[in-house]
Amino acid sequence: MEVFAFSLFNGILYGMLLFMLASGLTLIFSMMGVLNFAHASFFMLGAYLAYQISAYVGFWPGLVVAPLIVGVIGAAVERWGLRPVHKFGHVAELLFTFGLAFVIEEVVQLIWGKVPMPYDIPASMNFAAFSWQGLDYSAYRLFMLVISVAIFAALFLFIAKTRIGLIIQAALTQPNIVSALGHDVPRIFMWTFGFGCALAGLAGVIGGNVLGTEPAMAITLGPIVFVVIVIGGLGSLWGALVAALFIGIVDNLAISYDLSFYPLFAVFGVERDVTGIMQDLVRLTTASIAPVLPYFLLVLILIVRPRGLFGTRDV
Amino acid sequence: MAGLARRSGIWLAAVAVVLVLPWIFSSGFAITTLNQMGVLIIFSLAYNMLLGQGGMLSFGHAVYFGLAGYSVAHVLNGIGAGTLPYVPVSLLPLVGGLVGLLFGIPIGFVSTRRAGTVFAMISLGFAEMMTALTLILIVFFNGEEGVQTDRWAGPEPFGITYGPDIQVYYLIAAWCLLATLAMYALTHTPFGRMSNAVRDNPERLQFVGYSTHRVRWLAFALSSFFAGMAGALHALNVEHVGFETVGVGQSGLVLFMVWIGGARAFIGPIFGAVVIAFLNSNLSGITEAWLLYLGILFMVTVMFAQGGLSGLILMHESIWKTDVRLFRPMVRPYALGIGATIVACLGAIGLIELIYFMSTRSTRDTGTSLYSVPVDAASLLPWLVCAGVAALGAEACRRAYRPMAASYADAIETVKAGAAR
Known part of the structure; x- marks a missing residue:
């Protein structure tokens, strides 16, 4: 029971981190049609900047400053990099962000090197918040959960209640009409892009010290975020939330329970010490297939329901 | 046949x-x-x-x-x-x-x-x-x-x-x-x-x-x-x-x-x-x-x-097919533009190499070589020279690209006029 509770808790936490990335990505995608391949790279930049800032002045200033810097970098990339490419179409924009992800990874290695950075949990948060049935739960993880839920609530209030939020909602579906009404759509694009990148950066700040701050962190997380927005339905924030939580929880449950698939094969009379191709299948456990699960879900959803869980348009 | x-x-x-x-x-x-x-x-x-x-x-x-x-x-x-x-x-x-x-x-x-x-x-x-x-x-x-x-x-x-x-x-x-x-x-x-x-x-x-x-x-x-x-x-x-x-x-x-x-x-x-x-x-x-x-x-x-490197070459195809002599007025602006690009790249590459050297070096020795010139990466001089060359090259590019594009447009204009005739 306590294993279930803890992995559920960790799953929600991982899911909320995924959602912080996926919400920005899906906002950018549904508004501009640009799949930002470099989105996870901004997440990585956030983690590295937070590490650098925390090395000088501590964790708390970094929590505010690092996402701001990442947001400004994102807005600048949109203004001077993406906007000139816009006229060549979405494929060119996607190519641009692919190149950008590649270059950011190389630049990070150029500045910080290839080894993981010792970006640690702040000392003031490094204690057990509560203990249940002999298992400790760290205060920092609780803090991460609070931050991500707060961000999520703020994002929904911002989009549903404020004037800018309404314009963004309108620009999601009808950018031409919004432009005709006199709003500066390119500028909305720029700030949305910057805002999405800042959210990714914030996820990097609070997630980098738990997931590990290293040059490969972008390329391992990025594709999973794409899976989240496709499964949730492109352009749907609720869908992104549900899909992110689902993937986070399934991933954590699969790893902590580590069930073997052997009983499934035993039904067909397969021996446990079989050799050859079957050997791998017999040895499969839920933990070993956890890395491919999101991609199986992706393929499944594309075959069964191409518009995703909550999407309104087909992929 | x-x-x-x-x-x-x-x-x-x-x-x-x-x-x-x-x-x-x-x-x-x-x-x-x-x-x-x-x-x-x-x-x-x-x-x-x-x-x-x-x-x-x-x-x-x-x-x-x-x-x-x-x-x-x-x-x-x-x-x-x-x-x-x-x-x-x-x-x-x-x-x-x-x-x-x-x-x-x-x-x-x-x-x-x-x-x-x-x-x-x-x-x-x-x-x-x-x-x-x-x-x-x-x-x-x-x-x-x-x-x-x-x-x-x-x-x-x-x-x-x-x-x-x-x-x-x-x-x-x-x-x-x-x-x-x-x-x-x-x-x-x-x-x-x-x-x-x-x-x-x-x-x-x-x-x-x-x-x-x-x-x-x-x-x-x-x-x-x-x-x-x-x-x-x-x-x-x-x-x-x-x-x-x-x-x-x-x-x-x-x-x-x-x-x-x-x-x-x-x-x-x-x-x-x-x-x-x-x-x-x-x-x-x-x-x-x-x-x-x-x-x-x-x-x-x-x-x-968008056409890549081959696209850059092939966009001149119609010119050489029409008349190779059309290239003559293009030689100077092209040489200037390409030269400026090379200078800017040399400067920028020098800077990147210096940063790379400083961030990846494993010893305290700051001596390295840049374009086979021995330099001390801890001193300010190589950084200033590289930054200066890069800035100079960028400025030269800014000035050289417009005449380059203009000479290309002129040649294409002539080709089109010839085709119309």
Whole structure:
């Protein structure tokens, strides 16, 4: 029971981190049609900047400053990099962000090197918040959960209640009409892009010290975020939330329970010490297939329901 | 008849070049590089059937390359151990192609319903899935170690053992020429034209009554076939297939080659594969920052040269076909523009190399060499010089590009006026 509770808790936490990335990505995608391949790279930049800032002045200033810097970098990339490419179409924009992800990874290695950075949990948060049935739960993880839920609530209030939020909602579906009404759509694009990148950066700040701050962190997380927005339905924030939580929880449950698939094969009379191709299948456990699960879900959803869980348009 | 002679002339010239190359560049290093080029040319051309001709951007085409490579490595090992019937080693690229086709048909079916961003995302999903599977299905993929093989297997027809690299060179060259010819011929078939039409105007094609899904699917399957062929030759060439061959990294590399070479012209991917394979084997030993330069070059071509390097050259085609003398007024502005670009790049590269040196050095010694000039990276002078050269070059570029574009526009104007007359 306590294993279930803890992995559920960790799953929600991982899911909320995924959602912080996926919400920005899906906002950018549904508004501009640009799949930002470099989105996870901004997440990585956030983690590295937070590490650098925390090395000088501590964790708390970094929590505010690092996402701001990442947001400004994102807005600048949109203004001077993406906007000139816009006229060549979405494929060119996607190519641009692919190149950008590649270059950011190389630049990070150029500045910080290839080894993981010792970006640690702040000392003031490094204690057990509560203990249940002999298992400790760290205060920092609780803090991460609070931050991500707060961000999520703020994002929904911002989009549903404020004037800018309404314009963004309108620009999601009808950018031409919004432009005709006199709003500066390119500028909305720029700030949305910057805002999405800042959210990714914030996820990097609070997630980098738990997931590990290293040059490969972008390329391992990025594709999973794409899976989240496709499964949730492109352009749907609720869908992104549900899909992110689902993937986070399934991933954590699969790893902590580590069930073997052997009983499934035993039904067909397969021996446990079989050799050859079957050997791998017999040895499969839920933990070993956890890395491919999101991609199986992706393929499944594309075959069964191409518009995703909550999407309104087909992929 | 004259047209046929000229067209076959190009192919005969290509055959001659391919036959002569290993005599000119005969060192072991050069042969290795040439072999890689041959493999990458097939892979790039296969990739361009999707990107350039079909309008499908894939981040996962290495899946077919890598799976074919693994399969051929296992077939070779089976032949060597006597557990599989003998297949002539020279024909293994066909086996690889069939493996590519085998996977390309079902995966293509689910992923080609739409092109553009969605197709790209699905291809990425499959690439990630395959990379994860290489670490799960140990019997076939052998985890992080990959599969080792020995191409010297079975009987030796005509004394060809494929022991020495030069024999593999001629094998790769022969298949490369065949595959290039086949893919070129495909672009002239009705299917090739339909593929272009699906890229340019899918809606209209559906109105006419074609299924865009089926055209894309066929293009995808054929492209997977040739990618598999390239993967088989890769396995024969290096005698090892690792998990990185199916991953996003390998797919990204072929994307870079095709795009930088130019996706719009048939020659573009060949050009890109040759240039990047050459730079890769020569520069990766000199500078650690080589991949950064590659990425920046890619981004620059996306922003400013949609046709890639071959596009930049081919945009002058109509000028030299009309009258070579039209180039005369262009020489000076072009020389200035290109010169300014080189100066700016030299400065920027110097700065990047200095940063790289400072962040990766393992000792306290700050002495290094930049463009074979010994410098002390801890002093301010080399930084100032590099920054100054870069700024100077950037300013020169700003001034030189406009006359350059103007001289090009003048020449094109003259060509058009001549054509109208």
